[in-house]
Amino acid sequence: RKAALATVVQVKGSSYRSPGARMLMLDNGRWVGSISGGCLEGDALRKARQVIMNKTPRTVTYDTSNDDDNQLGIGLGCNGIIDILIEPIAPEHANHPITLLESYITYGNIGASASVFESEAANIPVGSKVGYNDLEKTTGSSEQLIELLHEDLAEVVTNQKPEIKEYFTTQGRIKVFLELIQPNIDLLIFGGGFDAKPVTELAHILGWNVRVTDECVAHLVPINFPKADQMQSCKREFVQKEIKITPFTAIVLMSHNLKYDEEVLSQIIGSKAPYIGILGPKKRATKLFDALKEKYHIEPTAEQMERIHAPIGLDIGAETPDEIAVSIISEIQAKFSNRSGGFIKYRTGPIHHRDGKEDQVFRQVYLKNFFPNQKAN
Template identity: 35%
Template sequence: MTHEFKEIIKAYTLARQQGIPAVMATVVDVEGSSYRRPGVGMLILENGITKGAVSGGCVEKEVFRQAQSVFQTGTPKVMTYDGKYRLGCEGVLYILIETFDINQKLINTILGKLKSRNVFKISSFYSKTENPNDNMGSVVQFEEGEKIVFSHRIDKTMLHEESTLACFQRDMQPCFRLVIIGAEHDAIELCKLASTTGWEIEIVNSPKSPKQLEDFPGASKVHNSSPDNLRIEHVDNQTAFVLMTHNFAKDSLYLQAIMCLKPIYIGLLGPARRREKLLSALIEYNPDITEEFMNAIHGPAGLNLGAETPQEIAISIIAEILSIIRNQKPIPLQEKKGAIHDDPKRKNINVLSNKT
């Protein structure tokens, strides 16, 4: 959800420059099932424009209506939305609505941290009673950084784990990034489709290729780099690579160029026998290669969906990457037991001031 938060910050920056007040709505708890999990948010501007979503579209009008009192008073509130008779999910949503008012200096701090791929957390303090409460609110905190509250009206010294309010806390990873090594038409299709998920897309292109950033819709950066001078910064477990140059020698050299990095996924285009040849060459020239790197390699890239066209192949690759980063075994949802959204990393902390 980090990419959604990033888009909300960008949208708010433009609104702030135009002097348009904003309110933030965040799902802080759910009873039963819901279209999306707690932590999702929606920016609401006083002129009616919104960014983000808290559901599939059925709750947003009510959130906008409820937000009007927050625009008028500036006092945060929690709205309860029971979807039992109105939604297919049959869940009860608790949504914290608060003013969103961050100065430009802090906006620049947030954007800089996001660009540097820093891990951070957002804590939302709330009460399930629907009465407005000046002590409710959300705070962003980066590692070794100051707390940034959503609204300057909030006393951030009051927002801590000793509060009598409930606290929904989510750990935010860097935006997921896909590095595509290759610039043929199938790489362009993968770039376009992957960018619609909110991933940050970077292209590695041959230095002699005439293609530029505008030739790759959805990409944020193009590296015109040969294997010997390839430099991809901040590679982490939120970074994936797909090699699709359609040239065995180039793929082999690029694979060696990223050998010291630690991406969560490396996809190889082509049949299994091509993968074996690439891995044999890699091991022959690099006998000390780590098991971690080898385990990250997937080839042929993608899930077995019967994909044939470049667009379908792109979908199968994206689906496989999602299954890896979410640690899921791909199965039809109708065969899945239990809730659709199982999130063991979710932390919904209820802290009482008189705890023992």
């Protein structure tokens, strides 16, 4: 089927979704993803049909700052201005938007992408793109655009901060969304018990990569973990050698076997994982830390202890396995978003991360253990 991709490229004020949110629309009216809370999708779908027919990208601006504005037939009350870039997907073109996004999935590391959403330059039309990764490989619509954006894309990767920037070329002004692209959270669960199942299911709903590992093959029954992307049997002494851990990996120890957790923790504490959660009470965690010192001669550093969450999860009064799964997944999300996990109603600042100069909204990124120009192990 013919399709179009809608991307939120700029938000000023309040909005349900931040820049980088995407929605893929087909010419039969079906879509996946979202660019708002459901209020803009219908109109975006109508405009996507025009884009598909014309085969020309366009930027659509929605002003939701006026509650009485009947532009969309409803008063949204979001109090924001949202720019949406809608691009046709032409399979015959080698560098259409889906191909670029796919390259980041196979790359599996942090990168940046630039999308032109306003242009007065005939040689750099709306929809022109440049892609960049931390190995300094840059690809794009034209050599001129690559040369213009290369350094700024490198800075986005280094600083881990997306940007909206204007450039002035010989043929006119262009406006570009410089987006930070990172892999999904990679959830690694040690322990194939019954309480690991709801954790894998919630992580799957969020689109995370989910792996379950245990040294007991009998625990790794596919019917128990239908939402896991990978199940791997690994003896505790070979974890460091056989289990892949990256700066995007969140590790959860929930085996209910103290000796197993001791061995695993001794091997993963020096990894690049920014989050290590340990199921169980504080006394159990204390026993694990004592074993690290006495048995494995490992004295955890302050940085390592900051990455370890024991007891695991947010304090939401969880008791059942499903409730505990919500607590665990919420804490991991808060960690990777650099948030405290408290009640939003008590937050004194804005809900979304903003540029103080223009009230521009960006998604906040947490990659504390990631070092640019270094491939993840």
